[in-house]
Amino acid sequence: MTATSQILVVAEHDHGSIRSATLNTVAAALQCGTGVHVLVAGHQAAGAASAAAAIPGVARVLHVDAAHLADGLAENIAAQVVALAAGYGHILFPATSAGKNVAPRVAALLDVAQVSEIVRVVSPDTFERPIYAGNALVTVQSSDPVKVLTVRVTGFDAVPAEGGAAQIDTVDPVTDSGLSTFVECLVAKSDRPELADAQIVVSGGRALGSSEKFAEVLTPLADKLGAALGASRAAVDAGFAPNDWQVGQTGKIVAPQLYVACGISGAIQHLAGMKDSKVIVAINKDPEAPIFSIADYALEADLFDAVPQLVNAI
Template sequence: MTALVIAEHDNASLKGATFNTVTAATQMGGDVHVLIAGHNAQAAADAAAKIAGVSKVILAEAPGFEHGLAENVAAQVLAIAGSYSHLVFPATASGKNIAPRVAAKLDVGQVSDITKVVSADTFERPIYAGNAIATVQATDAVKVITVRGTGFDAAAHEGGSAAIEKAEAAATSDKATFVGSEIAKNDRPELTAAKVIVSGGRALGSSEKFNEVLTPLADKLGAALGASRAAVDAGYAPNDWQVGQTGKIVAPQLYVAAGISGAIQHLAGMKDSKVIVAINKDPEAPIFSVADYGLEADLFNAVPELVKAL
């Protein structure tokens, strides 16, 4: 058995979710290969070759792979899929876009968002917003899997010495072309990779208060800023800050939730955090059920006092 990890990268470097996905793949038994489908992506391939546990890196280069269009990357995966028992993707926006196309073309079922590898064909995945864990057995000859990064530790970035093999690029699609991208520039850590996250909820009342109260705390802690869906829907925070079932799944070392009641959808996105601190004036708020430390207080008083103490 050999697993193929479809790396997420920007041609120059690997995205963090790739390392967690490699860890999951190594637990499926057999060798682990990594596919780098990109353009001028030798640097990303070199980085993949150094990952502990990887035995081979396959580098496929073509202009159509430069921006990771799902149609083109899926075609490349399908071109080499016959050599593999497992096709493993990170459960990111990119992985979720490519994996279903591959599964459909192979006419196999997809096992999504796994958090544990029980055996080579059996996996655990959360259902009902993480309130239940399903054990799923995949009986297809080729298993298409997406991996929830927070369920696995990242593989070591150094220590591997995999061979890099160049593969012929698959024909790219003319049905989709890359037009452009608008990337929000932020001096803070990326939400899904941050070790500390400060999140705010609807109780903050406005975008001005959101920034006025939480930004100083985030600055003190070197943290990324997050938000509940209610805060995002109310316009207090941008969409890419949303944490939860319909936002980003995070598991930082420290998660500070200020004015977040703890709806089930939000808890699904952050309850794997190592230490959770909740600040809420409602003693019955569900967030306290998952918090390691809870402070029953008005956040408009408590957060500035915390900033002063830090």
Template sequence: MTALVVAEHDNQSIKGSTLNTVTAAVECGKEVHVLVAGSNAGDAATAAAQIAGVSKVLHADGEQLAHGLAENVAAQVMAVAKNYTHILFPATAAGKNVAPRVAALLDVGQVSDIIRVESEDTFDRPIYAGNAIATVQSIDPIKVITVRTTGFDAAAASGGSASVEQVDAAGDSGLSSFVGAEIAKSDRPELTAAKIIVSGGRAMGSSEKFDEVLTPLADKLGAALGASRAAVDAGYAPNDWQVGQTGKIVAPELYIACGISGAIQHLAGMKDSKVIVAINKDAEAPIFSVADYGLEADLFNAVPELVAAL
């Protein structure tokens, strides 16, 4: 019995979320295959073959797979699904777009956002914004799973020697088409892959203050910038910086929360960080309950002082 990991990639390289998903697949106690569905994605398939723990890479290549349209990727997964007992996706925007379609086509229940593998059919997943953990058992013959990547260590990106097998690309579903993409370019690390994150909340007051106060600290630390939902909703930061239950789930080595009160939805997205530093002038702010280090101070004084000290 074998597990299939549906790789997230950019047609040239494998994204880090795939490495965490491979670890979850290995813990299912199965042989692990990886599906790379893309266009001119030979480099990505070669990279997938080097991941430790992977025994085979299925490479499907076709123009209709170039942009990862969910309907076409789901059709590609369905073309090989009968050979697997477990089909795993990273619980990213892309993975969560494809996995429910595959589960529906297979007529099975999806097991979402797992953080631990108890056995080949039993998994732990957070509920109530991470305040409780549910243990879920699936009796479906094929288990469709999304993996919360912060719950698993990344598999080694090198050291493997999997074979690469070409498979026929599924035809275009005709249900959707790629129109265009507007991609924000930044010299900073991608939020979900960053080792250090500096985040700001509603207390920043404006986008100008957000940039003026937090950007120098992020520059000093080589950090990514994040924000609470309140800061994003107020227009202080772009949507792709949002950390939390309705944003991105992160677990960096260091998370610095500036002017973030610590609403339950935000904590759900960052409380697995290795070290959490909170700066807030409200001594009763919930963020202090999860912080390893807390500074009760006005962030507009404390952060510039910290930058100067660095």
């Protein structure tokens, strides 16, 4: 194996465990070649490093511990990745908010072009990624010495979280860049599954008319199904649902086992965020709604009648 054949995955973690998006990113990395290493950069994150070492296919975990890496500030994480970049032919990030914050900085510092949101590895230097809100796929070949990639996690099945036994090496941290400061983290508390990771998602559109109707009509269905709640951009912009519920090109990309769309017409940007769902159920009273064209099950009905009936039938 040549030095440049090795692959680095930049893990997302909560210091104690690895986030699921990292497992999808490792799956993409394994398709790029052998010698997959995982970087766990944080503070008092030995638990996350151990979890990364248990991922099958991972050969080595690089554990970097420093107080200024505790909050995942993009400038410091990017500097740490660049400091370790020598010897790697690929550097992969999940295409999450955090990954998309760090990856462009790494690409710029390495003076290479980033390939964004890949959904397929054709060969170690050739990748597929969606364009035009997911309506077309483009094949991109990179001749850069280091391929900096973000991975659309819905495009790759996650590898198992257990079964591996990689070695863990402690790596010296870079110094604090001083370019940014952590202020606070506001996390919404919910008993529901995280939207991006949920196996079932119930989403509502502007047709619901108010946040009260979201709670009255969709919450009982989500409770019955054990589902996360989502929303279209129009519903979020109208104030019917919080920003972190938004599904779509400018929101979260999801691919659950079941996606139930209630009163969502199916604008292109929304479809881009959920069309990889395994089973799509659409409820809409407009027979011409674009979402019907991709739905596995389409119900032409008033959602205010159909959804309560569905809840009673479950």
